[in-house]
Each structure stands twice: as C-alpha cells, then as structure tokens.
Amino acid sequence: MKISIVRARVSDVDGILELQKNIWKDEGGQSNRYDMCDWIVHGYVFVAKHRSKIVGTITAFRTSRNELYVTEWIVDKEYRRKGIGSRLYRKLISAAQLPILTILSTDYKESVAGHSKLGFRLVKRLRNPYGLKEKKERLLLRRSQ
Ligand SMILES: CC(C)(COP(=O)(O)OP(=O)(O)OC[C@H]1O[C@@H](n2cnc3c(N)ncnc32)[C@H](O)[C@@H]1OP(=O)(O)O)[C@@H](O)C(=O)NCCC(=O)NCCS
Numbered sequence: 001m002k003i004s005i006v007r008a009r010v011s012d013v014d015g016i017l018e019l020q021k022n023i024w025k026d027e028g029g030q031s032n033r034y035d036m037c038d039w040i041v042h043g044y045v046f047v048a049k050h051r052s053k054i055v056g057t058i059t060a061f062r063t064s065r066n067e068l069y070v071t072e073w074i075v076d077k078e079y080r081r082k083g084i085g086s087r088l089y090r091k092l093i094s095a096a097q098l099p100i101l102t103i104l105s106t107d108y109k110e111s112v113a114g115h116s117k118l119g120f121r122l123v124k125r126l127r128n129p130y131g132l133k134e135k136k137e138r139l140l141l142r143r144s145q
Contacts, residue, residue: 001050001082003050003084004049005087008046012054013040015047019055019056019074039061043060043062045059048088057074058088059073067100069102099142099144100142102140105139123140123142126139
C-alpha cells in the first residue's frame, strides 16, 4: 500500500475535517475550518494520503517559548498499526527541529505508547489543565530536539 506523507495544503482541509469527524464522532472533536486553514498556512500540518484520500494527519504550532505544541495526531482506524502515525511524526520532527510538547488524555493508550516510543518523556500529570471542569487526567509530555 503506497502512502505518501506530505505537508498539508488548504485544499486538504475538507479531507482533514472528514477524518476528524470519523475519529472523534462521539466526542465532537472537529476543528473549526478557519483554525485549520490557519494551522495549515502558518503552522505545521502534515497529511498521510492513500491515493487521494487523507488517512492520517498531525497538527502543530510554534509556541511563544519556541517549542512545538502538537494539537492532534490521528490515523484512520483501517490504516492503523502500519507505521503511518510514526511517519507523520518523523516528518514533523525533521521539518521543525524544535523540542515538542503535547498534552494527552491517559485514555488514549495507543497514543501514550506511541509517544513514548518516539522519545517523549512525562513532564507532569495534569488535572483539569484548561479549567474546563474535566475529570480526565492528562499527561504533559515533552521530546527534546
Ligand atoms: C495514535 C495513533 C495516531 C497511532 O497511529 P498508527 O499509525 O497506528 O501508529 P504506528 O503504526 O506508527 O505505531 C506507532 C507506535 O504507537 C504504539 N501503538 C499504536 N497503536 C497501538 C495499540 N493499539 N496498542 C498499543 N500501542 C500502540 C506502538 O508503540 C507503535 O509502535 P509499534 O507498532 O512498533 O509497537 C492512532 O492509534 C490513532 O489515531 N489513535 C486515535 C486518536 C488518538 O488517540 N490520537 C492522539 C490524541 S490527539
């Protein structure tokens, strides 16, 4: 199966939103269309494509402390465990050459395992990091450059 990993273009926005809708359907986690366009143009967004279908994506932006913050890392269920997620991350790592931070819910076991494999280390455990009255525990993870 030939999967290409490329920097996203604005024309990819609908494919990214469709993938998000399928993955986060129970959690309503689709991005705002205009935010996604901003991230594509001004941040770092890569997509994995099978033929012309978007089957994975990673989104990150540069923080005020000159680190990258990853907001999302997703691969279509049918395409998981084939190394596509790792390829997306490696593309981001080599494009940005910066330390990387992310905050993950402990529910996302495969993502926690994947980050550990990619060299991320636990900075601290967080409860309710955004003051949104959530009960979930989250992990602040960091990967040195
Ligand atoms: C996390 C995710 C993007 C990984 O994508 P993927 O293409 O399957 O990743 P890879 O095949 O490159 O796997 C990378 C590593 O992740 C870990 N991993 C992936 N799936 C796993 C699973 N089901 N169980 C345990 N570890 C898993 C493994 O360490 C794996 O390395 P290995 O295959 O050599 O053991 C994908 O599982 C996903 O979309 N999950 C749901 C969304 C999510 O939780 N995103 C993170 C929050 S934004």
